[in-house]
Amino acid sequence: xxKRRSPIKVIASQSGNELVQSLSDLLKRxxxxxxxxxxxxxxxxxxxxLVQLLTKALKVGDLNTSQWLFFFCDERYVPExxxxxxxxxxxxxxxxxxxxxxxxxxxxxxxxxxxxxxxxDYEARVRTKVGNAGEGVFPQFDLLLLGxxxxxxxxxxxxxxxxxxxxxxxxxxxxxxxxxxxxxRITFTLPLINSARNVAFVVTGAGKAGIVKSVFRELESKFPxxxxxxxxxxxxxxxxxGAGKEIGSLQ
Numbered sequence: 001x002x003k004r005r006s007p008i009k010v011i012a013s014q015s016g017n018e019l020v021q022s023l024s025d026l027l028k029r030x031x032x033x034x035x036x037x038x039x040x041x042x043x044x045x046x047x048x049x050l051v052q053l054l055t056k057a058l059k060v061g062d063l064n065t066s067q068w069l070f071f072f073c074d075e076r077y078v079p080e081x082x083x084x085x086x087x088x089x090x091x092x093x094x095x096x097x098x099x100x101x102x103x104x105x106x107x108x109x110x111x112x113x114x115x116x117x118x119x120x121d122y123e124a125r126v127r128t129k130v131g132n133a134g135e136g137v138f139p140q141f142d143l144l145l146l147g148x149x150x151x152x153x154x155x156x157x158x159x160x161x162x163x164x165x166x167x168x169x170x171x172x173x174x175x176x177x178x179x180x181x182x183x184x185r186i187t188f189t190l191p192l193i194n195s196a197r198n199v200a201f202v203v204t205g206a207g208k209a210g211i212v213k214s215v216f217r218e219l220e221s222k223f224p225x226x227x228x229x230x231x232x233x234x235x236x237x238x239x240x241x242g243a244g245k246e247i248g249s250l251q
Contacts (some may be wrong), residue, residue, distance in 0.1 A: 004229055008216060009236045012244045019240050023053060023202060024061035026236060027143070030198050034142040035067055042130050044073045044144035044188065046155065047086035050202055054145065055097050065101055069129060073144055073193070074156040075109045077118065077174075077184035084182050085111075109186055115174045119186040123172040126192070138171065138195035140233075144188075146201050149180070152211050152223025154201070156187035159222055165190060190227055197233045201225070206242030213246040 011026075013019035027043075034041040045054070058065065076084045080091075087108045094101050107129050109122045130139035146154050156175045157164050164187070167173055171192040175185040193199060203212055215226045216237055228235065239247075 004219075004235070005231060006234065009234065010216075010244070010247065011236060011238045013238065013240050016240070019202075019204070019238060020053060020056045020060055022238050023200075024057040024063070026198075026200055026238070027057060028061055028063060030143040031063065031068065034197075039067060041068045042071065042142045043068055044071045044141050044196070045086070045090060046073045046145055046147045047089055048147050049204060050145060050147050051086075051089050051093055053202060053204075055093055058098055065098075065105070068101075068105060069107055070101075070105055071107045071126065071129075071141070072109065073146060074175075074185055074187035075111070075122075076182050077111050077115055077186065078182055079111060080108070115176070115184055115186070119170075119172045119174040122186055123170060126171055138192050141192075141196040141198075143198040143200065144193060144196045146193075146199060146225075146228065148201055148203050148208065148211065148215065148225045150208055150211055151179075152215055152220075152225050153180070154225040154228065155193070156185040157190070157224035157227075159224060165224055165227055167191070193228055194230050195233075196230060198236070199228055199230050199233060200236040200238060201228075202238045203243045204240045206245065208243045209246045212237075212239060212243050217247050 011022045013022055031041040072086050075086050078084045080088050107125055109118055148154050158179050160179045167189045172186055173189055175187055177183055178185055214220045215223050219226050
């Protein structure tokens with residue numbers, strides 16, 4: 001695995017509240033930088049534990065999200081009202097916790113389309129909505145928030161499907177036979193992820209300490225998360241005491 005293009009910033013938190021505050025500070029900085037030069041802040045979301053962590057971070061920071069657009073770094077190929085839908089998880093959480101965020105601020109996948117068409121359609125939505133890419137240039141998100149599984153997967157890029165890591169042209173691809181249910185999904189590709197201005201992993205729990213070390217210190221290429229290496233952007237790792245206990249300083 002090649003070296004990182006730029007140093008990774010590690011933010012180690014000793015408590016849950018401290019981690020939420022670190023995430024809130026990151027959101028505030030990235031959104032302010034984006035809105036100082038453009039009319040919208042483009043934010044890519046991931047599911048799982050990030051749903052509640054992000055909710056808490058937005059509430060703690062009392063952030064004005066009226067000019068934010070929310071995308072999905074991956075999405076399960078299920079109906080919007082399914083309990084497996086990442087969009088559905090955020091929408092149901094924010095309806096009560098953050099009611100000022102409008103449904104129209106979500107740029108969501110149309111999972112009523114056939115899977116391949118769903119991926120193509122979402123790629124077109126990304127190109128239209130992010131809107132800062134010239135010909136042959138990938139759109140540049142202001143911030144992507146990523147999680148990481150204990151197997152080193154991120155988004156819906158899995159170690160068992162290395163072909164997905166070799167995609168060089170498409171922004172969004174369909175995933176079939178995912179090792180983690182549900183089996184069908186769409187996901188951002190590495191070229192799109194690595195074009196972002198800011199990419200942040202948020203990883204918690206002592207059970208992930210080993211994989212955090214393998215991915216972020218040892219850069220083991222069999223793990224998809226290790227391939228996240230922004231070309232001209234900034235990479236941040238936010239960890240709690242458990243997840244970060246084996247990495248020390250990466251500066």
